[in-house]
Amino acid sequence: MHPILASRGRLALYLTAWMSLVALFVSILALAGVVGWVEGAAVVGPVYFLYSFFCLSTWHLCRAFPLGVARTPVLVAVLAAAPAAMSAGWVAVLSAHASFAARWFPTVDQRLAHAGPALFGGGVFFALLAIAMHYVLLAFEASREAQKREGVARLAARDAELRALKAQVNPHFLFNSLHSISALTSIDPAQAREMCILLADFLRLTLAVGDKTSIRLGEELALARNYLAVEKIRFRARLRVEEDLAPECDNFVVPPLLLQPLVENAVRHGVATLSDGAFVRISAACASGALRLVVENNFDPEAPPRRSGGLGLKNVRERLKARHGAQARLDAAPRDDVFRAALELPAQTEEPSK
Amino acid sequence: MIRAVIVDDEDLARAVAREFLSAHADIEVVAECSNGFECVKTVQELKPDLLLLDIQMPKLDGFEALELLDAERLAVVFLTAYDQYAMRAFEIHAVDYLLKPFSKQRFDAAIERARARLGQSPPRAADLAAAARGPGQFLERIVVQDGARVHVVAADKLDWVEAQDDYVSLHSQGREYLKQQTISSLEERLDPSRFLRIHRSVIVNLERVARIEPYTKDSRLAILANGTKLPVSRAGYARLKEMLDARG
Numbered sequence A: 001m002h003p004i005l006a007s008r009g010r011l012a013l014y015l016t017a018w019m020s021l022v023a024l025f026v027s028i029l030a031l032a033g034v035v036g037w038v039e040g041a042a043v044v045g046p047v048y049f050l051y052s053f054f055c056l057s058t059w060h061l062c063r064a065f066p067l068g069v070a071r072t073p074v075l076v077a078v079l080a081a082a083p084a085a086m087s088a089g090w091v092a093v094l095s096a097h098a099s100f101a102a103r104w105f106p107t108v109d110q111r112l113a114h115a116g117p118a119l120f121g122g123g124v125f126f127a128l129l130a131i132a133m134h135y136v137l138l139a140f141e142a143s144r145e146a147q148k149r150e151g152v153a154r155l156a157a158r159d160a161e162l163r164a165l166k167a168q169v170n171p172h173f174l175f176n177s178l179h180s181i182s183a184l185t186s187i188d189p190a191q192a193r194e195m196c197i198l199l200a201d202f203l204r205l206t207l208a209v210g211d212k213t214s215i216r217l218g219e220e221l222a223l224a225r226n227y228l229a230v231e232k233i234r235f236r237a238r239l240r241v242e243e244d245l246a247p248e249c250d251n252f253v254v255p256p257l258l259l260q261p262l263v264e265n266a267v268r269h270g271v272a273t274l275s276d277g278a279f280v281r282i283s284a285a286c287a288s289g290a291l292r293l294v295v296e297n298n299f300d301p302e303a304p305p306r307r308s309g310g311l312g313l314k315n316v317r318e319r320l321k322a323r324h325g326a327q328a329r330l331d332a333a334p335r336d337d338v339f340r341a342a343l344e345l346p347a348q349t350e351e352p353s354k
Numbered sequence B: 001m002i003r004a005v006i007v008d009d010e011d012l013a014r015a016v017a018r019e020f021l022s023a024h025a026d027i028e029v030v031a032e033c034s035n036g037f038e039c040v041k042t043v044q045e046l047k048p049d050l051l052l053l054d055i056q057m058p059k060l061d062g063f064e065a066l067e068l069l070d071a072e073r074l075a076v077v078f079l080t081a082y083d084q085y086a087m088r089a090f091e092i093h094a095v096d097y098l099l100k101p102f103s104k105q106r107f108d109a110a111i112e113r114a115r116a117r118l119g120q121s122p123p124r125a126a127d128l129a130a131a132a133r134g135p136g137q138f139l140e141r142i143v144v145q146d147g148a149r150v151h152v153v154a155a156d157k158l159d160w161v162e163a164q165d166d167y168v169s170l171h172s173q174g175r176e177y178l179k180q181q182t183i184s185s186l187e188e189r190l191d192p193s194r195f196l197r198i199h200r201s202v203i204v205n206l207e208r209v210a211r212i213e214p215y216t217k218d219s220r221l222a223i224l225a226n227g228t229k230l231p232v233s234r235a236g237y238a239r240l241k242e243m244l245d246a247r248g
Helices: A008-031 A037-056 A058-064 A072-101 A108-114 A116-166 A171-187 A189-210 A217-238 A260-268 A311-327 B011-021 B036-046 B062-067 B084-093 B104-119 B125-133 B183-189 B234-247
Strands: A239-245 A278-287 A290-298 A329-335 A338-346 B002-007 B027-033 B050-054 B075-080 B096-099 B141-146 B149-154 B158-164 B167-172 B175-180 B195-199 B202-205 B209-214 B220-224 B229-232
Touching: A008 A037, A008 A116, A037 A058, A037 A072, A037 A108, A037 A116, A058 A072, A058 A116, A072 A108, A072 A116, A108 A116, A116 A311, A171 A189, A171 A217, A171 B011, A189 A217, A217 A239, A217 A260, A217 A278, A217 B011, A260 A278, A260 A290, A260 A311, A260 A338, A311 A329, A311 A338, B002 B011, B002 B036, B002 B104, B011 B027, B011 B050, B011 B104, B027 B036, B036 B050, B036 B062, B050 B062, B050 B104, B062 B141, B075 B104, B096 B104, B141 B175, B149 B167, B158 B183, B183 B195, B183 B202, B195 B229, B195 B234, B202 B229, B209 B234, B229 B234
Parallel strands: A239 A278, B002 B027, B002 B050, B050 B075, B075 B096
Antiparallel strands: A278 A290, A290 A338, A329 A338, B141 B149, B158 B167, B158 B202, B167 B175, B195 B202, B209 B220, B220 B229
16 A cells, blocks of 8 residues: 555645745746746646655655665666656656646646756656655565564564573483482492482483573583483483484584473483383484484374473474574474474574574 | 282383382282273273282273272372373372383382272272373273173264163164263263263264254154264253354
């Protein structure tokens, strides 16, 4: 929708401004002796007032050739040709009107024909003024739109980050691990100590990455490995961990704790639902500018429903969207008894500049 | 002698319970189970007095397992890592609930309470499961035992239910399951926005109702999508019409 036609207030303002310009133009013609005051008001004024509506069409021109995007020679050619063509057309309209009006205002058509260049110049000036105004309006709207979009994105990003931080350490994991340590103290003190240290390392890593906006994939994978080492002690032989990691991907950066919820889900909905054990498979690959991370696990499709499901995936999706928009995606779905969560994001070696 | 069964899917968690129980000379651990199915089978076979029960487990969770147990004398102590919902409800009926990790002292206190409870007549296990689930949580799965097998019927696959004396007959995907439960107690546990008692002896899944036809002067028939005809009482019709109108 045309920004001026869309609002009555704007249209009124535009027409008022235009009328003053037309009055000025007619006055100049009258003072120069080309037309009388009455002729100016009756013949030239109305035609140039109608020209204001014609000039509104330059909006389409401005949108088709945006400043800073269209190439300069093209822009100069368009900005010269369009007002000239518009003005020439309007001079023709005026002369047709004048020859009609010559019945009441003798020789007005001849006098206006002599002043042709001045009328043409005026028309070009008006058209250029309309074009300039439309460019200003477009720039104004674009900046307002950008501000709005940026505000929304920033809010979403902050929300998602906050929730990620809150969900950092899953209480189930923490309490169950502590319970396993409690069991091991009498059965196998050495392993109890080992689990304490693994758990401490995991907590330390989690705290350390919490206030960063990006970490190396290698660090995120180390965190996941540490987490799975703790869970392996808890679930013993029931948990099998498989890795298929391309080492060259380690230096790309990811938002911290992006992979972690997927790995935790794989344990919670996988091995925790299967008495006979389950696998968690993590793979990382990078090709043609994209980083692809996949977490897979088998699960029991008929397991009792678990509370608080789906929040982790939603959170990961929101964080990806806030940071990379349409350039990143998370596909997560079960197929038979295997759940597969695949992350794809731009392969970047450092944080995108703000 | 108190005969105890430990139910937890984690080896180490069972080891803690076993270790702490070994200090009680009057308690014998007769079995350990690692999932809900085993728990149901073992408890029915061995009829223990004391059940140490984890909640989140493979196959059937602790609540679902309890639901199938009708042991007259069974003291249940829940063992759970973190479960706000259950905690509130446990205070009503369970002998005790222990939050992992728990100390030996806390464990012993729970056993002491179990001993006291075993002297009295405990509530039925199924009632305990119902109470533990708490208000506002409706059944998503219904567990039914058929001999040695346990069937799990998802609530959204349940077409209709018919009362047969002390039993309910559950109809799901062309199959029929018989469960010992009254229709009123099942009605209470089902989500009232999805299931409706349309007759003294019938509960229907609203999504399955295709149309309603007049039958006698005072009654109507609900025709399900699969062609099944169910009686609708006058009061049932008023409720059914209201629900179906509300759903559009």
